[in-house]
Structures are given as C-alpha cells and as structure tokens.
Amino acid sequence: MSTEYDVEKGDSVHPGKPVIVDRYTAGARVNHWITAVSLVLLALSGLALFHPSLFFLTGLFGGGPLTRVIHPWIGVLLFFSFFGLFLRFWKANLWKREDGTWLARLRDVLTGHEERLPDVGKYNAGQKFVFWSMSALIIVLITTGLIIWDQYFSVFTTIEQKRWAVLIHAIAAVCAISVWIIHVYAAIWVRGTIRAMTRGSVTGGWAWRHHRKWLRELVGKASKGKSTPAE
Ligand code: HEM
Known part of the structure; x- marks a missing residue:
C-alpha cells in the first residue's frame, strides 16, 4: 500500500491509475483454500454417512467402508488447517x-x-x-x-x-x-x-x-x- 490513495475521496490521487491494496499473503491463501476444500470434502463424506438417501455420495470416496475411514481424517486436516487460519486472523476479528x-x-x-x-x-x-x-x-x-x-x-x-x-x-x-x-x-x-x-x-x-x-x-x-x- 502506498500513499497514492486519497482516503477522503476514496480514489487514487492519479486519475485513471487504480490503486491495488494487498490483503492476504500467499501463505494465508493456501491455508484458506486447504481449509475450504477440506470442509467441502468433510461435508460430502459426512452427509454420505448421515442418511441412507445420501449414501450414494460414498461413491465419491471409493465406497461405504472407505468413506467411514477417510471422513475422520479429513476432519483432523480441517481442524489443523482452520487452526492455522485462527492464528493468522483472530486479532483482526476481535469485537470493536x-x-x-x-x-x-x-x-x-x-x-x-x-x-x-x-x-x-x-x-x-x-x-x-x-x-x-x-x-x-x-x-x-x-x-x-x-x-x-x-x-x-x-x-x-x-x-x-x-x-x-x-x-x-x-x-x-x-x-x-x-x-x-x-x-x-x-x-x-x-x-x-x-x-x-x-x-x-x-x-x-x-x-x-x-x-x-x-x-x-x-x-x-x-x-x-x-x-x-x-x-
Ligand atoms: C469453498 C468456498 C469458500 C469461498 C469461495 C471463500 C471465500 C473467501 C473470501 C473471498 C475471503 C476473503 C474475504 C475478505 O477478505 O473480506 C474469505 C475469507 C475467509 N474465509 Fe473463506 N471461503 C470459502 C470457504 C471457507 C471455509 C470452509 C472456511 C472455514 C472453515 C473459511 C474461512 C475463512 C476465514 C477465516 C476468512 C478470513 C475472514 C475472517 O477472518 O473473518 N472459508 N473466504
């Protein structure tokens, strides 16, 4: 972020030259997308075990027994991955x-x-x-x-x-x-x-x-x- 931004007008001090503001490091983004993918996989494998009408979803994970084995491990991955996000972002999420x-x-x-x-x-x-x-x-x-x-x-x-x-x-x-x-x-x-x-x-x-x-x-x-x- 540079001083090239007029916060009162909400625009670049150089008309036509947009200002780009950094928001996340590459590490934070990789951490976020690992968390996002694991939550989606966790939800799909969990729903597959949740109700017989959703059992067909076990096909995505190689069948019923494999889904039962994989689901908790994805949970462990989500836990540690989200913990990484927590350490990065907890301060910015404090109530003001x-x-x-x-x-x-x-x-x-x-x-x-x-x-x-x-x-x-x-x-x-x-x-x-x-x-x-x-x-x-x-x-x-x-x-x-x-x-x-x-x-x-x-x-x-x-x-x-x-x-x-x-x-x-x-x-x-x-x-x-x-x-x-x-x-x-x-x-x-x-x-x-x-x-x-x-x-x-x-x-x-x-x-x-x-x-x-x-x-x-x-x-x-x-x-x-x-x-x-x-x-
Ligand atoms: C899969 C679909 C997802 C999409 C499209 C998505 C998208 C985004 C985007 C665009 C941001 C940036 C928001 C900003 O900077 O204002 C963000 C931030 C964030 N996301 Fe996601 N996300 C997804 C899944 C998840 C999941 C599954 C989790 C957690 C379990 C998660 C946790 C977070 C956290 C902690 C932040 C930082 C914002 C904060 O701390 O309040 N995201 N996400």
Whole structure:
C-alpha cells in the first residue's frame, strides 16, 4: 500500500491509475483454500454417512467402508488447517465498538445502503460472526468426532457418551454447513471480494467502500513510511 490513495475521496490521487491494496499473503491463501476444500470434502463424506438417501455420495470416496475411514481424517486436516487460519486472523476479528453499530444496521447492509454504515476495520461484524462461530463449531466437531471414532478411541468412552456425541456432532455439522453457505454467499454477493482470496489483493475502491477504517490505517502507516504487509 502506498500513499497514492486519497482516503477522503476514496480514489487514487492519479486519475485513471487504480490503486491495488494487498490483503492476504500467499501463505494465508493456501491455508484458506486447504481449509475450504477440506470442509467441502468433510461435508460430502459426512452427509454420505448421515442418511441412507445420501449414501450414494460414498461413491465419491471409493465406497461405504472407505468413506467411514477417510471422513475422520479429513476432519483432523480441517481442524489443523482452520487452526492455522485462527492464528493468522483472530486479532483482526476481535469485537470493536463500530461492529455493534454495523450489526444494528443490518437492514441497511442487506438493502445496500452502505453510506449509512459506520467505517469498519479489516472485517465487519458479519465476517466476525462467521469466524467465531466456525471456530466454536470446529472445536465441537473435533471433540465429538474423536468420541465416536471407534477405531482408536472406543475404549475411552461409554455408549451413553457416544449417543450424545453423535447427536451433537450432527447438529454442529448442520450449523457449520449453514455458516459456510452464508460465508460463500457473502463473498460472492459483495463484488470484488473473491479476488482477495485468489489474487491476494483488492482495489482501493473496494477497501474504501467496505473497510474504510482498515484502509485509513494502511494509508496512515504508509504515509509514516512504515511497511504494510498483507497478513
Ligand atoms: C469453498 C468456498 C469458500 C469461498 C469461495 C471463500 C471465500 C473467501 C473470501 C473471498 C475471503 C476473503 C474475504 C475478505 O477478505 O473480506 C474469505 C475469507 C475467509 N474465509 Fe473463506 N471461503 C470459502 C470457504 C471457507 C471455509 C470452509 C472456511 C472455514 C472453515 C473459511 C474461512 C475463512 C476465514 C477465516 C476468512 C478470513 C475472514 C475472517 O477472518 O473473518 N472459508 N473466504
């Protein structure tokens, strides 16, 4: 990020020369897409085992027994991969005063009246909701998943504990899939967001429109000569 951006006007100081703002490092993007692929595979293999009408999905994983073997291992991969994202992003997802105002004006968010919203930092309250609910749900999924992973842990748990674990595991999985749908919908709905996770950068206009406080901080640091690496 350079000082080539006028944060008051929300535009490049050089007309016709768009400013590109770094948002994610290559490492963060690889980490994100490993997490995304593992959640999709986990959902497909989990749904295949969830109800007989979805059993046909086991065909994607080489049949019923193989799906049963692979599913928990993908869960372990998701857990560690998401843990990587957690370490990278937890600070930027801490709740700030403007997030309460943003949330109270959710109607304006949904009707596209962004001019009525407060300036927000790197993430808005909706993104923070996705982050923290995914964090909690993945902990519930891995804990209950280990309890019902008979191959390795059956001797440590009782049948009663397993019954509860199966129920909680299924409820948490439905919630995680719902949160994932909200996340993907929002990423597509807010135009210009997907490139943040594919190319690692966004346009100055996108940052000014959706995350103005974050942009101001970047411009402030750049004007003091501090480097502003993507995270
Ligand atoms: C497969 C479809 C997915 C797509 C298309 C997608 C897309 C995106 C995009 C575009 C961003 C950047 C948003 C921004 O910088 O404002 C992002 C951020 C992020 N995504 Fe995804 N994502 C997907 C799946 C997932 C999954 C499965 C998880 C977690 C289980 C996840 C966790 C995150 C996190 C933690 C961030 C950083 C935002 C934050 O910390 O609040 N994503 N995603």
